[in-house]
Amino acid sequence: MxxxxxxxxxxxxxxxxxxxxxxxxxxxxxxxxxxxxxxxxxxxxxxxxxxxxxxxxxxxxxxxxxxxxxxxxxxxxxxxxxxxxxxxxxxxxxxxxxxxxxxxxxxxxxxxxxxxxxRFSNRAPFWPDPVPADARWRLGEAARAEQCWLELLIGVSAVAAFAEIARGAHRVLERDPGYRAERDEWVRVTPAPDGVPVASGGPRGEPHDPLPSRGFGGRDRAPGRDFEPEPLVAVLGSVGNTAIDQVIAGQALQRVLLAATDAGLSASLLSQPIEVHTAREQLRLSLGRFGTPQMVLRIGYGQPGWPTPRRPVDEVLDLPAP
The missing domain is CATH 3.40.109.10 (NADH Oxidase)
Structure with a gap:
């Protein structure tokens, strides 16, 4: 052994x-x-x-x-x-x-x-094809396997209610100059081992978009490439909100993302409604779920995009001296 x-x-x-x-x-x-x-x-x-x-x-x-x-x-x-x-x-x-x-x-x-x-975050518009029921079930099972829950928001009214919360949180964050400056510091226009390359940042947000975007890329979108009008939005939550609950939620998040990738789906993360306390509480109440929302995902079928770079493995290792 x-x-x-x-x-x-x-x-x-x-x-x-x-x-x-x-x-x-x-x-x-x-x-x-x-x-x-x-x-x-x-x-x-x-x-x-x-x-x-x-x-x-x-x-x-x-x-x-x-x-x-x-x-x-x-x-x-x-x-x-x-x-x-x-x-x-x-x-x-x-x-x-x-x-x-x-x-x-x-x-x-x-x-x-x-x-x-x-697996990587796909911040571009998805195709309008709906995610089938068996794939949605697999995503819920992935969250449950890691002691978390996944609430899928399906339909115009459910997504519109969430979008109002998300846009409100986005506006709160964008009013903070420190937040905007920090985001801009992590946008990469030249090759780097961390941060978000412009090519991976997604298109510039437009007022008619159903959900807010962070605007890493700032690129104009191609004609006719608006975001899907009815995105599949998934809220991942945990039983509590301690440090341990958050680590558990991170494991569940990755399992859900890998299950989505295995099913041929793309996903991007929307954390703005989680980062703003009042928006997170609004989201929790709107779901009627016991526990704490920890992340929001937009899921669908999309054109292949660009993965973000990673630092060399040896930079993140602490090994005992030989």
């Missing part, structure tokens, strides 16, 4: 972990090998003080990276047991993974793992 992870195993799994999404593609994670276990740490140097003053976004991103890490280890035949926030005196250590009994990966694990390099 495997009792310790090795540096080579961590390096291989971390190459998949870093493909997780994060606010502004800030990549706020580190991975440490300590006493034969792998630890996932928040990187406070990469927190966004204006966009994410509470660290919620860092914990969501690290949870998503944790899910990729779990998946990579399972597919390598060395699955992990996970303890969240294992050290009260070290709050930046969000998870510790210890080897379990080696086993063969399941077909479901293999399918989700194969989706990791194909």
């Amino acid at each position: 495997e009792t310790r992870y090795t540096a080579a195993q961590l390096r291989a799994a971390a190459a998949d972990a870093v493909r997780a999404p994060s606010l502004h593609n800030s990549q706020p994670w580190r991975f440490r090998l300590r006493d034969g276990g792998i630890e996932v740490l928040a990187d406070p140097a990469r927190r966004l003080p204006a966009t994410d003053p509470s660290g919620w976004g860092v914990r969501i991103a690290c949870g998503a990276a944790l899910f990729n890490l779990r998946l990579a280890l399972a597919v390598a035949g060395i699955p992990a047991s996970v303890r969240l926030r294992p050290y009260p005196a070290e709050p930046d250590v969000l998870a510790r993974l210890h080897p379990e009994t080696p086993r063969r990966p399941t077909p479901a694990e293999q399918a989700l793992y194969a989706a990791i390099p194909r």
Whole structure:
């Protein structure tokens, strides 16, 4: 039985972990090998003080990276047991993974793992084709498998009610010059290992768009390429809103995104209604759900886009001296 992870195993799994999404593609994670276990740490140097003053976004991103890490280890035949926030005196250590009994990966694990390099945020307009019921069911099951819930907003009235909340939150955020400046700092017009390249930023927002966009790209859209009039909007939520709940929600988010990718779907993230406290509470009340909304997704069928870059794996590893 495997009792310790090795540096080579961590390096291989971390190459998949870093493909997780994060606010502004800030990549706020580190991975440490300590006493034969792998630890996932928040990187406070990469927190966004204006966009994410509470660290919620860092914990969501690290949870998503944790899910990729779990998946990579399972597919390598060395699955992990996970303890969240294992050290009260070290709050930046969000998870510790210890080897379990080696086993063969399941077909479901293999399918989700194969989706990791194909998953990225698609901020362009989607096609009007509806997402079929079986695919919607798969997305809900993915959230439930990670102890979270996924509420799908289907139909004109449900989406319009959400859009009003989202646009209100967007206006609140855009009034903050620090927020706007921080977003602009992460837009990349030349190649870089982090941030959002202009090509991946999506088209410039228009007043008639059904949902707000952050405007990373600022590019004019092609004629006839308006956003879909009835997007499938999904709200991901957790039981509570502690730091552990947020890490759990990050894992659920990544599982949902990989399930969507495996089903041939595209997705983009809308966190504005989560970032503004009053909008988040409005959203919670409108859903009538027990728990806390943690992320909003726009899901549909779209033209292939451009993945965002990642830092070299060795930049995010902490390994013991040889």
